[in-house]
Amino acid sequence: MSRPRLLNREEASSATLDRELLVRIHDVMVKARVLEERLIQMYKQGHGYFWIGGPGEEAFNVPLGLLMKKGQGLDSDYLHAHYRQSATLLALGEEPIGALRQMKNTATDPYSGGRNFAGHFSRREWNIAPVSSPIEVQYAIAPGTAMAQKRHGGDGITIVTGGDAGTAEGDFASCLVWSSRPANPLPILIIVTNNKWGISTTADGQHGETRISDRGRAFNIRSKTINGNDPVEAWRELKEAMDYVRTERKPFLMEAMVSRLYGHSSASGANFVANEVDCLKEFEAKLEKDGVLTREQMEALRNRYTEELAAAARQVRDEPQPAPESIWNHIYAEGK
Amino acid sequence: MSRPRLLNREEASSATLDRELLVRIHDVMVKARVLEERLIQMYKQGHGYFWIGGPGEEAFNVPLGLLMKKGQGLDSDYLHAHYRQSATLLALGEEPIGALRQMKNTATDPYSGGRNFAGHFSRREWNIAPVSSPIEVQYAIAPGTAMAQKRHGGDGITIVTGGDAGTAEGDFASCLVWSSRPANPLPILIIVTNNKWGISTTADGQHGETRISDRGRAFNIRSKTINGNDPVEAWRELKEAMDYVRTERKPFLMEAMVSRLYGHSSASGANFVANEVDCLKEFEAKLEKDGVLTREQMEALRNRYTEELAAAARQVRDEPQPAPESIWNHIYAEGK
Amino acid sequence: MANMAQAIRMALHYAEEHLGVMDIFGEDVGPPLGGVFTATQGLKRTWNSPLDERGIIGTAIGLAMAGQRPVAEIQFADYIYNTIDLLKIAGNTHWASNGDWNLPMVVKTPVGSGIRGSIYHSHSFDATATHIPGWKIVMPSNPLDAYGLMLSACQELNPVMYLEPKALLRVKGEERIPGEPEDERQLSKMIDAPLGDRSAWRPQWPALEPYAVPIGKGKVVREGDQVTVVSYGRTLPLCVKAADTLREQGVSAEVIDLRTLWPYDWDLVKASIEKTGRVLYVNEDTEVTNFGEHLMRRTVEELFYKLLAPPRLLAGKFVPGIGLADALELASVPQLADITQALQKLAAEEP
Amino acid sequence: MANMAQAIRMALHYAEEHLGVMDIFGEDVGPPLGGVFTATQGLKRTWNSPLDERGIIGTAIGLAMAGQRPVAEIQFADYIYNTIDLLKIAGNTHWASNGDWNLPMVVKTPVGSGIRGSIYHSHSFDATATHIPGWKIVMPSNPLDAYGLMLSACQELNPVMYLEPKALLRVKGEERIPGEPEDERQLSKMIDAPLGDRSAWRPQWPALEPYAVPIGKGKVVREGDQVTVVSYGRTLPLCVKAADTLREQGVSAEVIDLRTLWPYDWDLVKASIEKTGRVLYVNEDTEVTNFGEHLMRRTVEELFYKLLAPPRLLAGKFVPGIGLADALELASVPQLADITQALQKLAAEEP
Numbered sequence A, B: 001m002s003r004p005r006l007l008n009r010e011e012a013s014s015a016t017l018d019r020e021l022l023v024r025i026h027d028v029m030v031k032a033r034v035l036e037e038r039l040i041q042m043y044k045q046g047h048g049y050f051w052i053g054g055p056g057e058e059a060f061n062v063p064l065g066l067l068m069k070k071g072q073g074l075d076s077d078y079l080h081a082h083y084r085q086s087a088t089l090l091a092l093g094e095e096p097i098g099a100l101r102q103m104k105n106t107a108t109d110p111y112s113g114g115r116n117f118a119g120h121f122s123r124r125e126w127n128i129a130p131v132s133s134p135i136e137v138q139y140a141i142a143p144g145t146a147m148a149q150k151r152h153g154g155d156g157i158t159i160v161t162g163g164d165a166g167t168a169e170g171d172f173a174s175c176l177v178w179s180s181r182p183a184n185p186l187p188i189l190i191i192v193t194n195n196k197w198g199i200s201t202t203a204d205g206q207h208g209e210t211r212i213s214d215r216g217r218a219f220n221i222r223s224k225t226i227n228g229n230d231p232v233e234a235w236r237e238l239k240e241a242m243d244y245v246r247t248e249r250k251p252f253l254m255e256a257m258v259s260r261l262y263g264h265s266s267a268s269g270a271n272f273v274a275n276e277v278d279c280l281k282e283f284e285a286k287l288e289k290d291g292v293l294t295r296e297q298m299e300a301l302r303n304r305y306t307e308e309l310a311a312a313a314r315q316v317r318d319e320p321q322p323a324p325e326s327i328w329n330h331i332y333a334e335g336k
Numbered sequence C, D: 001m002a003n004m005a006q007a008i009r010m011a012l013h014y015a016e017e018h019l020g021v022m023d024i025f026g027e028d029v030g031p032p033l034g035g036v037f038t039a040t041q042g043l044k045r046t047w048n049s050p051l052d053e054r055g056i057i058g059t060a061i062g063l064a065m066a067g068q069r070p071v072a073e074i075q076f077a078d079y080i081y082n083t084i085d086l087l088k089i090a091g092n093t094h095w096a097s098n099g100d101w102n103l104p105m106v107v108k109t110p111v112g113s114g115i116r117g118s119i120y121h122s123h124s125f126d127a128t129a130t131h132i133p134g135w136k137i138v139m140p141s142n143p144l145d146a147y148g149l150m151l152s153a154c155q156e157l158n159p160v161m162y163l164e165p166k167a168l169l170r171v172k173g174e175e176r177i178p179g180e181p182e183d184e185r186q187l188s189k190m191i192d193a194p195l196g197d198r199s200a201w202r203p204q205w206p207a208l209e210p211y212a213v214p215i216g217k218g219k220v221v222r223e224g225d226q227v228t229v230v231s232y233g234r235t236l237p238l239c240v241k242a243a244d245t246l247r248e249q250g251v252s253a254e255v256i257d258l259r260t261l262w263p264y265d266w267d268l269v270k271a272s273i274e275k276t277g278r279v280l281y282v283n284e285d286t287e288v289t290n291f292g293e294h295l296m297r298r299t300v301e302e303l304f305y306k307l308l309a310p311p312r313l314l315a316g317k318f319v320p321g322i323g324l325a326d327a328l329e330l331a332s333v334p335q336l337a338d339i340t341q342a343l344q345k346l347a348a349e350e351p
């Protein structure tokens, strides 16, 4: 289960990307959706206290992960993510059971040892900065890794993601300022996933901008708004933007329009929302129509992941909770 | 000395504003320059611990003050200023001796009772919000008064000013966000006085923007960069912008290019800088050339203000310092 | 009886009707949600702000300058820490302008543990708030006090920090709020927003009456003469329970609800310690540079020779966060058993 | 002898040469100014940042994630208060990620009164900093310690807050920094930037040697057995002077320079109080929810029955700012006479 498998090597007839790639994207999208649905179910069954995650953003987040240069250190890409990024982690090859462990706040939770909410990934080995709950702080932090990469040379870049409502925080502006300094422009891909919501607040009353990406233009940052519900467009646009950042060593601002398929979080019920575009559903219709995958193949895939995740959830159920005295662990790093 | 006098009522031949107005602007500009020079001298003679102020910004700040609707409450204009705004205060009719008192931190200091640095005005009676040292916080605060004015109706507006370097703080972005919300656009004139410096740091390495005013465009805020060294242009542009804000009840972002004629503050020596445009010198050359005022008239005016300010400085010298136990006064406002 | 969230909502309704409050705002404070804890449902003067805490506090300051008596909310105190400079400005504006300007404004924000909030929905704010001069700081421990303190806060001429113990927001009171209907189901029908579509819903407010809990006044919640325990917020009801348990064991503990953290009711606390000679301070903020340490200092400074035992503090462990797993949260902030034990020990302590 | 600003500069030079420090940055930290207190003149790795404290702390965190060992400056601690959330994140990242990430970074910032800085160039930061878990916090009171603490800070695996008592930055030391030339005029010629155009100037660094003041170690600066005074930063030399005056009056005071505020050298403090039975804590932060109150709590908790008099705190008055006029500043934060008096009184106190 560690790497998305390539189910079919024939060329897709009418698809706009290589068939193999379409299948691979679809595979991870399904896996990510199934993971999030499992997390929601865990919450509803009392196997976790809080859920927040990224169902509805898979079409964007999967290409992002597949296009990242995975690894540790300045030659690889850094990701400063928010809490809707599970699909990106899976696309990088992460085992989904880690997310279940965090949901159940077990001692085995690989991201926080049972300390943090679901969706708060951290994996230094892959340059995944720890997700922290305060909105938008990652935008103030990301220029730091980008600056180190700029000095280091090579083609490693920094990627930072966050939501649309959060761009009202000054940290989003700080990111634009620090990334575009003539003294030292940074190799950073600044991403906003725009689902048009901040919890219960709709974007239309709060955003004077026509597009959030317009804010980059003022800084002479190359900027674009894309349809994040289409994995083909997302792949192409991300590839182009990342190539630009990698080679030009300059910032790029991308706004991706996405959906929020289960509301904000468990605090708002975590129920499926019917009136949003479901990127997976649309993609599957397209794959079927184009003859890339059959309905049966796709259902088989979903069933397999559903079973795998159900098994993983059962496994996690019996894993130990952190011990009370463990609160004292890791306050300070100690000499190695 | 309370109101700028009108020295001459004839029409200016080639001047682009009404002659009376030109003379009035010139009058306050001279007075403001002389005031700042006096403050610097006080500092250098040990009659104050720190100087910061606005010599070099008079061509912009005087028209601003003259165009403001002076008074208390929602029907008048609010000013959330930074520390280079003496000329605006004088244009409103403020007595310059208050600034000397603050410089000498006397108990009679009308703005802070000897507590705050020079240039930190406050006058509730005229809607002049207290200047506070932290850069750019006024941009986060100003939307509040503008919002009250919007609800109140009428044509009172809020004006906020600050420096170019400070726009890197998130509060500048907050101001743009809060002013341009589709749910409630605000009657606010957002001003940046761009002198191309932040203490010792030049703008060229730090600003990816071509013009700072471009940042307003992303929010669909009407925005403009003007030459703040020309009082005629400043008057005209400010008038137009203020009319727009007053009547449309919408935000306007104005960037005014100005000079920093005595360096950042006394911390950097407070010496005259030769290579910056001196708006007063240029304006006087123009007034002379256009026959609005003669060299002699202008020198007489300057001499008069110089003497008045010297006398005021002597007066302030003997005024009492605040008493130690006065630190306990005004921690809380008490029922009236 | 009303719960604390309903009590706050009713107080804000009273304030928008009678006290000149013109803006009740913050993230998700307005319709449709009416606040993540429902404390602002159905009010007339609410509106949703951008997701920008600095803008929220800044705008509140500006509105206060313009005399609008704003009530601004920070959704969780965990997210107030990028605004400390602005809070300091709000607290120093009157002083720095030598009395020229004053800022009648209220900042309300939920604090503390108790809802499994993990690292970022469990923060206390009392230590940080009490270190900022120029504010008045209140924190109710029951709905009636919540109502009375909010009414007082909305009449203040100065900035008031209104801390809401989130673990208690859904807990019902034991005393009726003046004007509250007898039947709590009726109250809920009248003022709680329905599930689902709320666009047509309007609350039916009961005929609320004014009621003041004066800022600066604490309250003796249990009288006793052997040991004093001073607390506020989430830990206050636990202190009461502990005192009741102790009483069964023959130990008489006096429980003081501070209610106002600044300026606090030292006369009340002092009189109690003079009587008992023993005092335990309880709060759940992290214990280093903690407001309880200030109270201990004052105690030692003024009452050293009257003490029968060292004053004690029971507070949150000095760790970087409250972990999500139950065991972590319970080990991090004072629980009932911790308080009971600490009181027993203190009551029994001999040199 | 070098002054403290020169000592910090030399330490940073050592750090950029030998300890892997790649970025020394902040507002006006780079050329031409080299910092508003000259502490970063002539260094290779300095650069001027945008005027954005949140960006400065955020970027430092990012650089630390990437292993660059940044030294970030906040020009005055007065302007750090919009970054408390980020400082908390820096302090909790290791813990929140269960040990996955660590952040080797230093934040330096001038603190305190003594330069007629008025409301916004006089702030202390010790109370706020010590309330943030996960940081180590140091504050030198002389150039040699400043040098040694900076070298230790730059070798830490964790965030270090380096507080610079601004009143002491221009004060010369009594002990030589290892490698510092004998003649202080020569040192100045070598490493102080000239007035006027500096574009062609390059410093000539002396052959500096490593020297460590370990984080967590205080120092007994004057031995004594009748009363203990514990301080740090600006007030430390005043405590020494006060102790010397008292000695002439026949009172023997032990003076401890804490040097590290967190984790502090409790063993040293405790041993001294066990000897003297009397302790005065001195700092200049405002006195409510003050770090000295934490030290007092610890004292009472552990040493109550050994105390001959109540422990005392002398700190800044709880007012919204330090006023510009001399009388205001002197009345707001502890001065020599205040310390001497407090010590005299404490030494003489009888129940």
Ligand SMILES: Cc1ncc(C[n+]2csc(CCOP(=O)(O)OP(=O)(O)O)c2C)c(N)n1
Pocket: A084, A133, A134, A135, A136, A162, A163, A164, A165, A166, A167, A195, A197, A198, A199, A264, C027, C051, C053, C075, C079
């Ligand atoms: C600084 C801060 N303020 C408030 C919150 C509470 N909060 C959590 S998510 C959220 C809305 C975020 O909206 P957006 O940025 O659009 O991201 P989305 O959840 O829609 O992906 C809010 C207000 C927070 N976590 N951090």
Ligand SMILES: Cc1ncc(C[n+]2csc(CCOP(=O)(O)OP(=O)(O)O)c2C)c(N)n1
Pocket: B084, B133, B134, B135, B136, B162, B163, B164, B165, B166, B167, B195, B197, B198, B199, B264, D027, D051, D053, D075, D079
């Ligand atoms: C928040 C904050 N950070 C730093 C400072 C120190 N400081 C005072 S003025 C200044 C430069 C301001 O530059 P700019 O905004 O361009 O205004 P100017 O002084 O040029 O008019 C700095 C860094 C401050 N006062 N406030």
Ligand SMILES: [Mg+2]
Pocket: A163, A164, A165, A193, A194, A195, A196, A197, A198, A199
């Ligand atoms: Mg959103």
Ligand SMILES: [Mg+2]
Pocket: B163, B164, B165, B193, B194, B195, B196, B197, B198, B199
């Ligand atoms: Mg400037």
